[in-house]
Amino acid sequence: MIEVKELSKRYGGTSAVDGLSFSVGPGxxxxxxxxxxxxxxxxxxxxxxxxxxTSGEALVDGLRYARIRRPMLRVGALLDAGALHGxxxxxxxxxCLARTNGIGARRVAEVxxxxxxxxxxxxxxxxxxxxxxxxLGIAAALLGDPGVLLFDEPVNGLDPDGVRWIRELMRxxxxxxxxxxxxxxxxxxMELTADxxxxxxxxxxxxxxxxxxxxxxxxxxxxxxxxxxxxxxxVLTGAGAAVAPDPSGGLAVTGVDVSVIxxxxxxxxxxxxxxxPRSASLEEAYMELTAGSVEHRAHGSAR
Amino acid sequence: xxGVLGAEWAKIRSVRSSRYGLLAAVAVVLLAALVAWxxxxxxxxxxxxxxxxxxxxxxxxxxxxxxxLGAGVFGVLVVTSEYATGTIRSSLxxxxxxxxxxxxxxxxxxxxxxxxxxxxxxxxxxAVRTFIGDRPLPGPTGPPGEEVPVLAATAxxxxxxxxxxxxxxxxxxxxxxxVAAVAVLLFVLPPFTFLLPEPWGGRMAAVLPSGLAVRIAGxxxxxxxxxxxxxxxxxxxxxxxxxxxxxMITRRDA
Numbered sequence: 342m343i344e345v346k347e348l349s350k351r352y353g354g355t356s357a358v359d360g361l362s363f364s365v366g367p368g369x370x371x372x373x374x375x376x377x378x379x380x381x382x383x384x385x386x387x388x389x390x391x392x393x394x395t396s397g398e399a400l401v402d403g404l405r406y407a408r409i410r411r412p413m414l415r416v417g418a419l420l421d422a423g424a425l426h427g428x429x430x431x432x433x434x435x436x437c438l439a440r441t442n443g444i445g446a447r448r449v450a451e452v453x454x455x456x457x458x459x460x461x462x463x464x465x466x467x468x469x470x471x472x473x474x475x476x477l478g479i480a481a482a483l484l485g486d487p488g489v490l491l492f493d494e495p496v497n498g499l500d501p502d503g504v505r506w507i508r509e510l511m512r513x514x515x516x517x518x519x520x521x522x523x524x525x526x527x528x529x530x531m532e533l534t535a536d537x538x539x540x541x542x543x544x545x546x547x548x549x550x551x552x553x554x555x556x557x558x559x560x561x562x563x564x565x566x567x568x569x570x571x572x573x574x575x576v577l578t579g580a581g582a583a584v585a586p587d588p589s590g591g592l593a594v595t596g597v598d599v600s601v602i603x604x605x606x607x608x609x610x611x612x613x614x615x616x617x618p619r620s621a622s623l624e625e626a627y628m629e630l631t632a633g634s635v636e637h638r639a640h641g642s643a644r
Numbered sequence: 645x646x647g648v649l650g651a652e653w654a655k656i657r658s659v660r661s662s663r664y665g666l667l668a669a670v671a672v673v674l675l676a677a678l679v680a681w682x683x684x685x686x687x688x689x690x691x692x693x694x695x696x697x698x699x700x701x702x703x704x705x706x707x708x709x710x711x712x713l714g715a716g717v718f719g720v721l722v723v724t725s726e727y728a729t730g731t732i733r734s735s736l737x738x739x740x741x742x743x744x745x746x747x748x749x750x751x752x753x754x755x756x757x758x759x760x761x762x763x764x765x766x767x768x769x770x771a772v773r774t775f776i777g778d779r780p781l782p783g784p785t786g787p788p789g790e791e792v793p794v795l796a797a798t799a800x801x802x803x804x805x806x807x808x809x810x811x812x813x814x815x816x817x818x819x820x821x822x823v824a825a826v827a828v829l830l831f832v833l834p835p836f837t838f839l840l841p842e843p844w845g846g847r848m849a850a851v852l853p854s855g856l857a858v859r860i861a862g863x864x865x866x867x868x869x870x871x872x873x874x875x876x877x878x879x880x881x882x883x884x885x886x887x888x889x890x891x892m893i894t895r896r897d898a
Contacts, residue, residue: 386897389737389740390736390737390740391733391736391737391897391898392897392898393897406740407740407741408740409740412737412738412740413738418737420733420734420737421730421733423730424729424730424731424733424734425729425730425731426655426659426725426726426729426731427729428659428660428661429655429658429659430658433654433658436651436654436658437651437654437655437658438651438734438735438738439651440647440648440650440651440654441647441648441651441735441738441739441745442647442738443647481734
């Protein structure tokens with residue numbers, strides 16, 4: 342369980358997080374989305390006690406992180422997979438972390454096995470590919486078998502195999518009843534992995550919703566083509582739908598479900614050549630939601 | 645706390661630079677032996693009438709600053725390598741109270757630099773005495789009762805240099821900055837003592853690390869610093885930067 346309450350964090354004159362509140366429950370993957378610079382990493386840093394909040398608080402299982410004894414047993418985090426001493430082996434890297442929380446060498450070997458790095462456990466981490474470093478970072482997060490997991494941009498720079506592996510791992514961790522918060526600036530990734538979405542921009546909450554609700558909110562109606570379009574439009578309007586000519590030549594119907602349209606057409610013996618439910622892709626929905634809060638935008642580019 | 649200590653010990657053991665440091669320590673002993681051997685050779689080659697003209701620094705005066713510099717840089721790297729690689733964040737997330745991380749680093753750095761300092765000093769001492777023999781050359785040729793306290797005090801200055809490096813590294817979070825601080829203390833400030841008018845030159849020389857070992861051992865009579873006062877000054881070189889680091893590491897965003 343993660344609770345962020347009225348959290349604000351300023352660095353000098355710049356506000357990174359501004360009155361942000363949301364909570365993340367167990368048993369599902371929550372996507373933490375926002376454009377670059379939206380405050381995702383800052384929020385995670387405050388949650389992990391690395392940065393002190395300017396005001397408000399961020400709690401894990403009802404506790405401020407700094408008050409947790411042996412925190413790795415409760416919270417696992419991947420912030421920056423590149424944060425490694427290149428000369429240290431994967432095993433030693435994890436062992437150094439494990440020791441601080443009283444975790445033994447056997448558990449280190451176990452997590453290395455789990456992330457598929459057992460074969461290179463004694464190799465210097467400096468020679469690892471980005472994908473291997475991400476796996477090592479995830480292994481570190483799993484060391485204490487924690488109930489709460491935070492991953493900051495875990496799929497950045499991964500190949501498709503690695504992306505799929507992370508996606509399945511996140512879902513299985515959530516299925517075991519853990520709280521999983523996964524940050525990303527890519528909606529397409531979240532669409533496949535997350536159940537819930539917390540979208541932020543410029544340090545503020547934009548929406549806190551489920552993937553399904555977000556898709557429904559950006560419903561664009563149904564495109565219908567029929568050789569007897571005028572009659573069909575009349576019938577549909579009579580049933581309470583809003584009908585407008587679509588630029589592509591058919592009818593843009595909103596307000597009724599595609600099944601209702603089909604039933605109405607059948608009842609009036611009107612032929613239908615096409616009926617396509619249209620919704621903005623989640624990607625478009627996300628772009629629309631965050632349009633006002635993009636920190637750095639190339640001038641002159643249409644969104 | 646034992647876990648954090650174990651982790652810090654594992655961190656030092658698991659990187660190659662620690663082994664290179666030990667090799668450098670062996671090189672210091674060899675260097676001291678070489679200088680002593682060379683001095684003895686020159687002495688033997690001179691006609692007896694000119695032997696008295698041989699003077700200069702003894703081999704042990706070479707060992708102490710090299711050890712202090714090596715220990716200082718070691719102390720710096722133990723903490724700044726974590727800032728440079730970003731692993732400090734994992735370390736502090738794992739131990740959110742933070743000060744135990746610094747305390748464990750200080751304990752391990754002190755233990756390693758004390759052990760290495762004692763071994764290198766003892767080995768250099770033995771090698772130098774062997775080569776000089778009973779020739780009246782500059783060097784640790786006095787009776788062991790006089791020489792051992794100076795060696796022990798020198799080992800303490802090595803530990804203080806290491807902890808000064810650790811504290812500076814944790815405050816500055818930069819390898820270059822902290823190594824510069826160590827170099828200024830050990831090598832840049834001592835020549836300044838000759839530029840200051842007396843009695844200030846002498847006073848400054850007395851409180852710099854380079855002059856503390858003999859004063860702690862009571863080997864030179866000094867009206868400015870008694871042995872306990874000299875020991876307190878040495879402790880301050882370690883305690884002040886470490887104290888500042890302890891305050892800053894707990895207060896600052898990591």
